Amino acid sequence: MLAGLPSHPPQHLLHEPVALSRALVPGDFEADSHSVAQALIGATLLVDGIGGVIVETEAYDREDPASHAYTGPTARNAAMFGPPGRAYVYRSYGIHWCLNFVCCEAGHGAGVLIRALQPTQGLDVMRERRGLHEDRLLCSGPGKLGQALAITHAMNGHRLDRAPFQVLARRADVDVDIVAGPRVGISKAVDVPWRFGLKGSRYLSRRFPA
Incomplete structure (x- = not known):
């Protein structure tokens, strides 16, 4: 299973050697979506070697009217x-x-929607892909992240432990402080606090409620 959720102040996440982190495998994603969404904060996502530290996620479940899975399987x-x-x-x-992780x-x-990254690799x-220079805005939202990482529908259904993806667990010696709040743009249901973020990160898509 994914690492637990420590409550200590966050440590510096930039410039950590990627090789020291464990690659996640399918069994790491078998937990419920809101647990996985929290455990992914501080993990590293790379697509063809481009990416960074996950700082914001949202959880979705089939019992949730806001989820694409709510009405059952479709094409x-x-x-x-x-x-x-x-x-x-x-x-x-x-x-x-x-991009979502099933x-x-x-x-x-x-699934877990990957909402924002702190860019660390291939800036x-x-x-160039985003047409802007400011690092804070490269991946500060799911659409921006998709453009920055060149996500396409050809990746739909692809295993996260195979190229072009590489998902690395948060290092055991790196503690994070996770905040939670309502998801963004939800209109189909009374929302639950299933948006999670790295407290104090300047790379979030938007601030969390105080």
């Missing part, structure tokens, strides 16, 4: 029903590709 959301440890990629507003047991229908490539 669009089939990847969300597993097996766990796969990518679920969908287009938002007909423009941006958004979790829970196969057939359940749950020049991300700047």
